[in-house]
Amino acid sequence: MDASFIRDLYIPIQPTVKHTGLITYQELLPHLQLQPFIYCYWQLKTTEKLAQPFNYKVVADGCIDIFFELNQPSENFVMGFCKKYTEFELPNEFNYIGIRFLPTMFPQLFGVNASSISNKAEYLKLVLPQVASFIQSNFNADVEIKSIIQQLDAFLLEQLSTADFDNDTRLYDAISLIMKNYGVIDVEKIDTGVSQRQLRRLFDFYIGDSMKTFSKVVRFQNILRAKPSTQSLRKNKLFFDSGFFDQSHFIKDFKHFYGVTPNKAFGR
Secondary structure, three states: OOOHHHHHHHHOOOOOOOOOOEEEEEOOOOOHHHHOOOEEEEEEEEOOOOOOOOEEEEEOOOOOEEEEEEOEEEEEEEEHHHHHOEEEEOOOOOOOEEEEEOOOOOHHHHOOOOHHOOOOOEEEHOOOOOOOOOHHHHHOOOOOOOOOOHHHHHHHHHHHHHHHOOOOOOHHHHHHHEEEEEOOOOOOOOOOOOOHHHHHHHHHHOOOHHHHEEEEEHHHHHHHOOOOHHHHHHHOHHHOOOOOOHHHHHHHHHHHHHHOHHHHHHHH
16 A cells, blocks of 8 residues: 555644634645645735734644745744644744645655654754755745745655655555544554554654554544534534543543644634
């Protein structure tokens, strides 16, 4: 099994930014050949100066992102797999561009051990100096988003053409099982023809954390995708369907990944 199934089975959602008129967030598709590897490009920007700094919350989504400030492209970073939500205090004016890589794809494209950047935002120059240099040299506040996407496409297609992919069926069979079961699976019972110890090593390198943590993030993301209302949370007992034994554990886990309770996240 190769990794092309991931995009079909998994939609990493970042729901915490709403269009307010003062702040906009959009996701844009990469070149067709890049879509099995990159979920989207994204842009988070202010349309006018805010009265105060902006607290930006990123929920756990199982992905690795490269991002940079278009007004100051030397400020470029890579954000690794995170096992809980992350908050950034942004200034009152900003224009961030990002690349969201589907699970396993950043290590496949660049040969970087995902666990080395987990749970943090690292300066890109310390991880991929050539990519950091490309961003700093080619982008600034005057470059239109269409041109940014074209240049990123060209750069990443070149990277793809030289990448040495390891389509280890043992790893991708395990990921497929987790995704097809919406994260509700006993990972200790996953058998893809390799020892649990070796599977842990594969997940550490290509995902950035354990199978158990990854499956929890997949489960959380599928809850987001379902977009339950506060009423349905009470009536349909979503926590049972999602593999939780009781509501308190469901709320605790959800808050760990999102930063707020389900009622606050989905309140209508």
